[in-house]
Amino acid sequence: MYAGFGSQRKEQPMNRFHFWGSVILAALTAVLCGGTSAAQDTATAIGLNLPDKAPESSPAEQVSAIMQSMADLKSLSFELLLKSKLTRGDQIRETAINGSARLKGQDKLRLELRSGNEEVWLISDGNVQWVYMPPAKRYLKLGEVLPRAEFMCKAPGGPFEALTTWLADFLHGNLVMLNQAKEIRRLPDEPVGSEMCLVYEFIYDRFTLRALFTRQNPPVPRRLEADMSADLQDSTHGGLNLRLTASTEITGWQPNVDIADDLFSFTPPPDAREEGATKIKVGEDAPDFSLPNASGQTVRLADFKGKKSVVLDFWASWCGPCRMAMPKVNAVANALKDEPVAFYAVNLQETEDIAKRFIEKNAITLPVLYDRDGTVARNYGVEGIPFLVVIDANGKVAWIHNGYSEDLEKTLAQAVRKAIGQQEQIKK
Template sequence: MFLSSPSRLAISLFATLILATAGPTVAFAEESKPEIDPTADSRMQAMSKYLGELKGFSVDVDHTIEIQPEEGEKQSRSDKRHVVIERPNRLAVTVADGGESEGTVICDGKQLFAYWPSGQRYLLGDAPETFNETLQEEAALLLGAGRTVVQYATGDWYKQATASATKIALLEPEQVDGVACDRIVVSQQRTKIILWIEQGDHPLPRKMEATLQIETPDAESKLPKQLVSYANWELEPAITDETFAIDVPEDAEQVESLRDEEPSDEGPHPLLGAEAPDCELKLLDGGGQKLADLKDKKVAVIDFWALWCGPCIAALPTVDQVATKFADRDVAFFAVNLGDGADEIREFLEKEKLKLPIALDPESKLGELFQAGSIPMTIIVDKQGVVQVVNIGYGDGLEQKLCDEIEAVLAGKQLAQDALQAARDAQRGGKPIPNGPEAVTSKDAIEDQVAFNLRTSVEAYKKVGSRDDAWDDAAIEFLTEASRHFASAKGHKSQVELIAMAEPLAEQGCDDPLVKYCHGAMLQDGQPDAASQARALELVEQAYHGLVERGYPASRSFAAAERIHRTLKNDASQAAKAEEYLALSEKHALESALQDDLATNDGRTLYSHLNGFAESLPLERRQQFCEAAKAHEEKSPYVVNMLVGEYHLDAAWKSRGTNFASDVTEEGWKGFGEQMDLARDAFEKAWKAAPKRPEAPTAMVRVAMGHSPSPEREMRMWFDRAVEAQLDYRTPYSHLIYGLLPRWHGSHDRMYQFGVECMETNRYDTDVPYEFCEAVWRIMRDNQNPLGSRYAQRPGLYEAVRKICQGYINQGEERKRRLVENGVARIRLLEPAMGGGETPA
């Protein structure tokens, strides 16, 4: 299979150019003679020969595709690459500054390396001996704009570029960046290419323009136009081994194939499981074959290929060998060529000694009928005329795979049904949600928070607290219960109960600042009357100064200062005092960041408290706070980068605004992209520092949703990492459901299937199965859902809700049961007429 985004996107952008320069898209009838200007032809041959013989060179390539919609402004996308070539097989193709695509391909002469940053995957294998062989490797899919340069280096470019030309003409010369150039136009049936070739002894390509040709004259301006410039040529430069050094990123995963690892964005081929189109194949050796005539007699294997397609040429001998193996079986093989001339095909078959029956498709009509959008494509049709297999692309093990599939179809196996079911399962994407007993849950997170609270309260009290035998035991018990309360631990004491524990301590004269702080916090949160609120503020103010003086952990001083600021900030008469405590809160917040211990989960609690405070700041002041936090990045990489990333994420959306994408200004998009890149950098640093904490990958789900060349796949990758860190951390579920909305990167069916996936974890000791209800609720509320509330009548939906409710009831957890019942109530409110649906238990 071809790669999906970003690689699929890059291929779609460069497809026209690559096809135009690598060979014919559609050939013409044999009697059609091309018009060739000898001067133009000579210059093209000279360029091809010159570049094919240079020992080495380097060049910067800028490839831009421009699209003019019927309405709105022109849109463009640019791919910029720096390419270094050295014979016989060394190359380095890297992304240059300002490019919008990605991918690195390096061959050091011994190994071929291709890295895909978004997928954090790479290929590493033996180096091909020639550049032609490199172009046939899967790694070549990541060459982007650099592909044309590698084609030039093969020495075969002229033959490939002119194979299906109908006209080669010389235009008026022009200058490109001050360099005098011959201008040559190469016309094909559907493509026109204009080349600017440097005049003189160095016939270098300086510019290329490719456009599609169609019959409707007023539509040409709306078709994509591709512009390529070649600059900063260096001929036989001083190249060292460092130029081709392979540097494998630490966090990247080596894979056998990017194709196999990546789920297809497009799903199974439309013909899979369907009846094969009724058609007649026109054979190269004369005559024809109707597919319908093979019904009930033979299995048909049809391979779509073309001479310009490197993977096709690599795969065809294997298909030929398989055809020989099944020569005496009920199997008919046909290799349908798309667009090449009969003489060219015969020459190729003779050279390669291939005997495979060839069918001609000069105008690609069969290709369109069988929806062969990517080649090589091989389909297997059973004796009943049903398409059981559709294989796209070429890879290792093709022979065995094809033989096994043919044997299975001959045996009557329904491979299409299995493949379609597998595709439905794969549509979920990503890894299975980790639902085993070893999965980390909120119970573990609460235990971690209790442990942090105990270390910074009880243990701190024992070291620096105001201790006295008269209240020591009671103070420790009170701080222990307060630690459990602040963490919402199961069975924790209420505010009223904690106040009842604190009052005797105050009567005994306990003056410990942390005891006073916890006492004041319980009063403030649990006693709304004016007298209690005034006393609470007084206690917390006294506590703040004592916490600082006695050397309690900075997180405790921060909590007190921030609570005082929060209490005073809306009182105009206390503005100066509120500002004083705001500044103190910022100071202690920065000090608190240094308490993180990457060996524990302390940073999760610290980040939660500090980011809540940071988000309350005005954006400009928040920026200053984050800039100050960066000074502590080395000592506290997780907390600092999380704070910085969250700032940039919010700043990105502020730059963009809440308008529809079509209404966002150019300046808004620019600011959005810049801030998103900064957020990505910060969150990735945080994740690398503490990969077992879920907050960084959770934030990256939002980044991928808004700013990624492969959004759906990357959202799922970061979601997987988040729930691997904590199964029931609810925020990534919410982000992913939102990102799967049709207006973003998914569909209502994807949302529903994700909800089913959550339900099927059967982890009723967590909130995870309930996410099914959240997904349904989102779908029903979405204005792009034409069914509206009637979506609740989807077959099986209420059976699923009943199953979820019963699952929670069986757990005996009242809180979870009420949670789910609230979700069911939401659905009922949207759909008064239940259509006879029974109320879930």
């Protein structure tokens, strides 16, 4: 007999929302919407069985009751359709990802995601966790086994991270998704296709999420919608109207379905390459690259060997922590402008126009390189941004920093000066 999903519940830190910054812990505010009959209908739908004159349950209590119904599941299978839409002025970029999820017991998982020619699998038997990319024949074996809820959030990331993290916490009874909401509201029912659904709205510090559940007993998640636009509406984008939304359609919900254990095991194909083998480490050679700059000229890392150290700041204009970090990187670059070091802001998969607007509006003087397909980022093992690397004049990785920190300007300056000092000693 396998334990249910919720047998070992604990609240996971919300740092998995790193693309939108840390969500500030807030006291749960229960805001009731609708009259007594609506609340009673909801309670009945989710199996609370409230007495006629009992106090109305709050939206948070209603969602918590739905979560409790997941706790005793022995297994679960469902399909996913994730969509995102980024509107930048008159430019629209849309992404669609199809996927399937299989869960068993407390720790087994097989999550397969496909978008065009790209595909990624997350596989866990509870003892070993793998990330496999079939088209590229590359795989990663995690060194530390993560809680399944956290492992589920490793893909697809980007604009979908809020959705996948919320869904993972919901399925595993991690109440953090309730406790860190600034406000939770019960909204009028809405249809998804031909099916009427219960609707709840969760307002977090940097995004808003709507969860739609079927009205069956117990309800199951049918659709999730996240709006991250509020985090983008600031002066850093030069007045450009930005809107970022994402959604997840959930279908084929099959609880307690029979799933063979061998589905959760993985053996790398003989011709597959281990991803971890290419991830950079301090003291090793930095992967060479050739990237275009704003003038269309090609910048090659090899051209700096024996001459200058190089600092790379991987970033994107939609990334909140990147927008906070870049002025600090820019300050270090200006302070060391007379030293033998070259600073570059490596933009990830954005148009030159978008990157240029951000740079000009914020008076950033760092030269920009464009990693249009993300190849260089992958070679450097970039999993989250901002991601900074200091490379000494010998082409060796001297320092690595992932994310934003208040003392970034100080620590980066120290790392660069150390790299410069070492190369000056070699010259002597």
